[in-house]
Amino acid sequence: MGLGDRLKQKLRAFMERPGTTVSLDRYEAILPRILDLEDELTALTDAELTERALALRDLVSEAEDGQPFVTLAEPLPIDEQDLAEICALGREAGRRALGERAFDVQLLGAMAMLQGNVVEMATGEGKTLAAFIAAFGYVVRGSRVQVLTVNDYLADRDARWMGPAYRMLGLTVDAVGEASGHDERAAAYRCDVTYVSVSEAGFDFLRDQLVLRAEDAVMPGLYTVIIDEADSILIDEARVPLVVAGSLADVTSDASAAATLVATMRPGRDYEVVDDGRNVQLTDAGAALVERAWGGIHLYAPDNLPKLTAVNLALHARALLAVDVDYIVKDGRIALVDEFRGRVARRRRWPDGLQAAVEAKEGLTATDEGEILASITVQAFIALYPTVAGMTGTASTIGDELREFYRLEVAVIPPNTPNVRVDEPDRVYATIEEKEEALMAEVAAAHETGRPVLVGTLDVAESERLAAALREHGITCTVLNAKNDAHEAVVIAEAGGRGTVTVSTQMAGRGTDIRLGGSDEQDRAAIAELGGLYVIGAGRHDSRRVDDQLRGRAGRQGDPGGSVFFVSREDELIVRHGDGIGGTTAGDGRVSGPHVHWAVGHAQRVAEGVDFEIHRNTWRYGVLVERQRQVLALRRKALLTTDAAAELLRGDTTRFPADLDAVAEADLPADPDADDLAHAGLELVTVADRFAEVEEAIGEQAAAEIARQIALYHLDRGWADHLGMLADARDGVHLRALGRQDPLDEFHRLAVPAFNKLLTGVDTDTADTFMAARIDSADWTPADAGLERPSATWTYMVHDNPFGSEMERMFANLAKMVLGRR
Numbered sequence: 001m002g003l004g005d006r007l008k009q010k011l012r013a014f015m016e017r018p019g020t021t022v023s024l025d026r027y028e029a030i031l032p033r034i035l036d037l038e039d040e041l042t043a044l045t046d047a048e049l050t051e052r053a054l055a056l057r058d059l060v061s062e063a064e065d066g067q068p069f070v071t072l073a074e075p076l077p078i079d080e081q082d083l084a085e086i087c088a089l090g091r092e093a094g095r096r097a098l099g100e101r102a103f104d105v106q107l108l109g110a111m112a113m114l115q116g117n118v119v120e121m122a123t124g125e126g127k128t129l130a131a132f133i134a135a136f137g138y139v140v141r142g143s144r145v146q147v148l149t150v151n152d153y154l155a156d157r158d159a160r161w162m163g164p165a166y167r168m169l170g171l172t173v174d175a176v177g178e179a180s181g182h183d184e185r186a187a188a189y190r191c192d193v194t195y196v197s198v199s200e201a202g203f204d205f206l207r208d209q210l211v212l213r214a215e216d217a218v219m220p221g222l223y224t225v226i227i228d229e230a231d232s233i234l235i236d237e238a239r240v241p242l243v244v245a246g247s248l249a250d251v252t253s254d255a256s257a258a259a260t261l262v263a264t265m266r267p268g269r270d271y272e273v274v275d276d277g278r279n280v281q282l283t284d285a286g287a288a289l290v291e292r293a294w295g296g297i298h299l300y301a302p303d304n305l306p307k308l309t310a311v312n313l314a315l316h317a318r319a320l321l322a323v324d325v326d327y328i329v330k331d332g333r334i335a336l337v338d339e340f341r342g343r344v345a346r347r348r349r350w351p352d353g354l355q356a357a358v359e360a361k362e363g364l365t366a367t368d369e370g371e372i373l374a375s376i377t378v379q380a381f382i383a384l385y386p387t388v389a390g391m392t393g394t395a396s397t398i399g400d401e402l403r404e405f406y407r408l409e410v411a412v413i414p415p416n417t418p419n420v421r422v423d424e425p426d427r428v429y430a431t432i433e434e435k436e437e438a439l440m441a442e443v444a445a446a447h448e449t450g451r452p453v454l455v456g457t458l459d460v461a462e463s464e465r466l467a468a469a470l471r472e473h474g475i476t477c478t479v480l481n482a483k484n485d486a487h488e489a490v491v492i493a494e495a496g497g498r499g500t501v502t503v504s505t506q507m508a509g510r511g512t513d514i515r516l517g518g519s520d521e522q523d524r525a526a527i528a529e530l531g532g533l534y535v536i537g538a539g540r541h542d543s544r545r546v547d548d549q550l551r552g553r554a555g556r557q558g559d560p561g562g563s564v565f566f567v568s569r570e571d572e573l574i575v576r577h578g579d580g581i582g583g584t585t586a587g588d589g590r591v592s593g594p595h596v597h598w599a600v601g602h603a604q605r606v607a608e609g610v611d612f613e614i615h616r617n618t619w620r621y622g623v624l625v626e627r628q629r630q631v632l633a634l635r636r637k638a639l640l641t642t643d644a645a646a647e648l649l650r651g652d653t654t655r656f657p658a659d660l661d662a663v664a665e666a667d668l669p670a671d672p673d674a675d676d677l678a679h680a681g682l683e684l685v686t687v688a689d690r691f692a693e694v695e696e697a698i699g700e701q702a703a704a705e706i707a708r709q710i711a712l713y714h715l716d717r718g719w720a721d722h723l724g725m726l727a728d729a730r731d732g733v734h735l736r737a738l739g740r741q742d743p744l745d746e747f748h749r750l751a752v753p754a755f756n757k758l759l760t761g762v763d764t765d766t767a768d769t770f771m772a773a774r775i776d777s778a779d780w781t782p783a784d785a786g787l788e789r790p791s792a793t794w795t796y797m798v799h800d801n802p803f804g805s806e807m808e809r810m811f812a813n814l815a816k817m818v819l820g821r822r
């Protein structure tokens, strides 16, 4: 079966997937038992309640030879009785300490999370409290818990907010943020429950992989993780590599010269945008222009590869990345915009020189990208936790991905109060202009009545354009986007007020709590009477989840509300994946017909299918590297915590010359072996003998420490080189894919022997360094032999390569073939 057939089969399976979710029957049956227990618990004093929770923990200790508060590699299993007891205690602590008694649906959510599921709970249904109960449950079953959030703010907020309830149950809790120092981090991770953003946790994990003394690591290990906004972290960010980079990289580039040159080029003549706007290539005329401008060079000569790369990157930056869509310029820096959240994506960079190309395009100073010292994708990082649970408002459409990539199931929790929001069918127009005209009229009509309106847009530029148009129509509105996020809290607080019109990017779509009647909710009843918040989407996103999150801003906790999306045939999603969508067009541009709505949904499903395939494909590349990383991590841990390096030297019988000065003077062939050395009359000594001498001179412990530091240096150096090599190999492999070899097989053919060489290389390099050095004091470090470690200076996330590949185009065409036209 060829690659194409395999892809076709997979895509078909994806399109025909069953939407199964976890049954809640079992958990519902426990609810009465929780009520009974609750009666008992309300009679206790606070101190007695704490005692009761601690008694649960003691059960684990007893099972583990009476050790107090043990942390197990995996939590003990949780049966019905445990679930009931945990939920009753959690509910009671929440009621007393926070003034919030968990609703039944929150308990269902907590129980489902305690069984290692991802729960879908609608906006405002109180996921924070449900997660607290689940976290408590995992701790009393012997685990430590990290609650992963999407940012520092939420980690801090939730740890503070839930803190009193945890403490009432005898648990310790803390948060880690970017500003936390080393000792604070170490202490926070040793609490029973730690709230931390996924990036901070990932960076700490990576930095721990680079420490030179075991006691400098901040994380005591990875146990249970509960993931907030699970779809966002597990799917949208899954492919993002977290990176720790060092300062020794050589940064010379032609970025700025290339940017100047490319700015003079004309689209169509000098370069072409291809693949539905996902790729760009130089024409012959363009290449000739570059060659002339750079003094008659031959651009495609191997020596000029760096120049060709610089031109290609500059073209990408110019033609495919747009300011106020993909990034904004803020305070003299490029800030990437997160496509799913509409926010500035903090600490994100484009990979492989693209960042520098965009900086050059905007006339900014290039920021250093450094050499990658350690790296892990979000998905691989999450996979390291033995126990995973999560929660989000939108999980049911990604059940398959969660199952395939994480072996997680989704439990859909019903809302506490039924959802009465009215979701109208999409309104489809022929052109963007007609669509926006109709959207204006819809906003104006709703605004006239005083009903609050939230207009959702796809990017910063669109939000600004629509806001300006609304103002021209005499409608006052507030804009919320990555550029003016400083006033977010105020804007959101008032977005549900009478007559308020808010134009926002996806920023308003997740985690924002829009209250009817504005912050004081004074007008609440009247606004509810008007129909509640009206969400109007200016276009559909590639992912249904983003649209659903936007809709979810209306109709929260049983409020009235409404939503509708406006779509045009010219929208990017429809152009790329919609196949025209059919229908007949009325005088105002409105398109109608039996298949129009189906066609819009179809375009979105194709986009999602493409994304899934790319995710799966990048993951296949990542699997091998991740396995290598794990092997290396074990090796490193052994070096760090045992005297493995000293053992190695002690047992090494390779002979080296005893007197290094004599070697310089001896008459030797280019690459001498031991025989050559002996022949030249040099005295030889084995590594083992030399090591014994050094031990004698500076003490066993000091010698072992020096051996350790040399080995760690070579291991880390080798890994950084390996990562660099793999990145280059991947690019090369894709070129080779055109030559019909399976690129993944090719990649493995390169990566496997390189890694094996790395592992053996560490041992020989360690011996070489040791023998070449003159170690006469315990203070000796590898830096004395010129082996400088790059300091782990930067942490960042690599932004998904935005420009398309052969692969993506292929998937999109296949998806269309598989789905067919109706």
Ligand SMILES: Nc1ncnc2c1ncn2[C@@H]1O[C@H](COP(=O)(O)OP(=O)(O)OP(=O)(O)O)[C@@H](O)[C@H]1O
Pocket: 099, 100, 101, 102, 103, 106, 121, 122, 123, 124, 125, 126, 127, 128, 129, 393, 510, 511, 512, 513
């Ligand atoms: N059992 C409860 N009793 C009373 N109030 C509650 C209860 N549970 C949650 N709340 C309140 O509901 C609001 C929403 O809670 P929370 O922020 O946890 O929701 P969420 O599910 O995380 O929403 P989002 O999807 O917007 O993040 C909060 O103001 C919280 O205090």
